Amino acid sequence: MADLLTNAAAEQAQIGPGGLFMATLRRDLLLSLRRKSELVNPLIFFLMVITLFPLGVSPEPGFLAQLAPGALWVAALLATLLSMDALFRTDYDDGSLEQLLLSPQPLFIVVLAKVLAHWMLSGLALTLVAPVIAVMLFLPAEGMPGLMLSLLIGTPTLSLVGAIGAALTVGLKRGGVLISLLVLPLYIPVLIFGTSAVQAAVTGLPLGGYLALLGALLALGLALAPLAIGAALRISVSG
Amino acid sequence: MSFNSISEFLTMGGHGLYVWLSYGLGLVVILANLIVPLQAGKRLRVQLTRRLLREKQGS
Amino acid sequence: MSDKKWMPRWFYQLASPRWCYQICGKLLPWFTALALGLLIGGTIWALVFAPADYQQGNSFRIIYLHVPSAILAQSCYMLMAIAGAIGLIWKMKVADMVAKSCAPIGASLAVLALLTGAIWGKPTWGSWWVWDARLTSMLILFFLYLGVMALNSAIESESTAAQATAVLALVGLVNIPIIKYSVEWWNTLHQPATFKLTEKPAMPVEMWLPLLVMVIGFYAFFAVTLMMRLRNEILRRERRAGWVKELLLSKSAV
Structure with missing residues (x-):
């Protein structure tokens, strides 16, 4: 990563957008994998929130099965939100974020790679453990x-939108709560379509429409969110 | 005019509470939006003028 | 400036805080009179002369407060986002100040729309709160305002705060149609064919004419309160400028 940050090295290496993307992705994944606790924290949080529902509402299977789609999606949403603050925080603290913004590399691609790395360790991981936890809720x-x-399809959009909030608050000392305030209202469409997709699947209705809507949201997020994240990072770091 | 008497106007056909509560809140919000900036403006002017006069005396 | 003829002259004048302060001062009395006249006239028309709804009776009269405040809350967000974008792109200080002044006004109007909607819901649906599509969208709009205000107050540097808020407002602006659509769709899924508050098949003229008066009155009122806040903001931000000092001293001498 370090040699990507200067113009000369980049020219020497003849690195294209694809190479830049892969390099950033590899770096971010490597850095996150070194901090194991941050990796598993969202998953533990997801499990704990789900545990609260039977305890807080009712352990009756029929009732829980009805609650499950919404509860799973809300818990997943909160778990991604929880890990959002760390997305740019370490890079900001050690100054590499500033270097990144000064570098001649297209910010769009770097940001996209960073968000993808974050999603692979939060959204994707949540998706993989979700069936196990869904069984506990009698889905x-x-x-x-x-x-x-x-x-x-839905959690990448959450990561993209959440990254905007993370980028806007990265310069602040206590950004954590603020991120939720900024981002949660924007999560609502994903929540609605995601929960509806699960409910449709439970009742045996076709899923295609819901997934297409979630896909459309993702496409919109992929096209626009990196621009907003880039702008927000420049504002936060220069300010 | 859709009311025959004052009391009929006040009760609003049994919905008086809701109608008058709404319009009361509307009045509160409108007045608040006028009073808050007015007061803030006054305070700001006084504060800035005071600082300015102090600077003048100091120099 | 000759090579930039494609921009009207007033656009550059708007960029001058001093000019803006003065023009707002000149316009304020006119708009205040207009707003007062329209709001008082509209309220009397709405409360006394407009006919009662055949289904909802007199509680229908809440529409004359609920709909204008809801419309204004949305327009205000749009104005805030557009002003923020202008501030971001052209680095125009006045636009930043407009955006900052918009947020509390919009939030208060959203609150009014929510409260009147809730009060209206009691006689209509029998409960103070119903997860109606419009009310829910308005609640989310209120959250968006809260987010914008929280971010603005959390960042210390004025210019950074303005820019960050502008980005957030623009993201919100892109999201508002999506949120509205998704909430409406969610609502039809869960509450098929409920009675809608403000969706009338055909409102007679005696009913919608006062509504129109109230909407225009609310716009005029919005202009008044926005200009008042804007003037304060200009004074505060430009306190080191020569013209502000002159102005303050001339006022204090009188």
């Missing part, structure tokens, strides 16, 4: 594909 087996597919 019918028919609902599992809907749950996993909707989480798979």
Whole structure:
């Protein structure tokens, strides 16, 4: 990564956008994998929130099965939000974020790679453990594909939108709570379509429409969010 | 005019509480939006003028 | 400036805080009179002369407060985002100040729309709160305002705060249609064919004419309160400028 930050090295290496993307992705994944606790924290949080529902509401299977799609999505949403603050924080603290902004590399690609790395360790991980936790909430087996597919398509959008909030608050000392305030209202469409997809899967209705809507949100997020994240990072770091 | 008497106007056909509560809140919000900037403006002017006069005396 | 003829002259004048302060001062009395006249006239028309709804009776009269405040809350967000964008792109200080002044006004109007909606819901649906699509969207709009205000107050540097808020407001602006659509769709999914508050098949003229008066009155009122806040903001931000000092001293001498 360090040699990517100067113009001369980049020219020497003849690195294209694809190479830049892969390099950033590899670096971020490597750095995150070194901090194991941050990796598992969102998953533990997800599990704990889910545990609260039977304890707080009712352990009755029929009732929980009805609650499951919404509860799983809300818990997944909160778990991604929890890990959001760390997305740019370490890079900001050690100054590499500033270097990144000064470098001649296209920010769009770097930001996209960073968000993808974050998603692979939060959203993707949540998607993979979701079926196990869904069983604890008595979600019918028919609902599992809907749950996993909707989480798979929906959580990247959450990461993209959350990254805007993280970028806006990275310069602040206590950004954590503020991020939730900024980002949660923007999460609502994903929550609505994601939960509906799971409910449709449970009742045996076709899923295609919901997944297409989630896909459309993701496409919009992929096109616009990196621009907003880049602008927000420049503002936060220069200010 | 859709009311025959004052009391009929006040009760609003049994919905008086809701109608008058709404319009009361509307009045509160409108007045607050006028009074808050007015007061803030006054305070700001006084504060800035005071500082300015102090600077003048100091120099 | 000759090579930039494609921009009207007033656009450059708007960029001058001093000019803006003065023009707002000149316009304020006119708009105040207009707002007062329209709001008082509209309220009397709405409360006394407009006919009662055949289904909802007199509680229908809340519409004359609920709809204008809801419309204004949305327009205000749009104005805030556009002003923020202008501030971001052209580095125009006045636009930043407009955006900052918009947020509390919009939030208060959203609160009014929510409260009147809730009060209206009691006689109509029998409960103080119903997860109606419009009310829910308005609640989310209120959250968006809160986010913008929280971010603005959390960042210390004025210019950084303005820029960050502008980005957030723009992201919100892109999201508002999506949120509205998704909430409406969610609502039809969960509450099929409920009675809508403000969706009338055909409102007679005696009913919508006072509504129109109230909406225009609210716009005029919005202009008044926005200009008042804007003038304060200009004074505060430009306190080191020569013209502000002159102005303050001339006022204090009188």
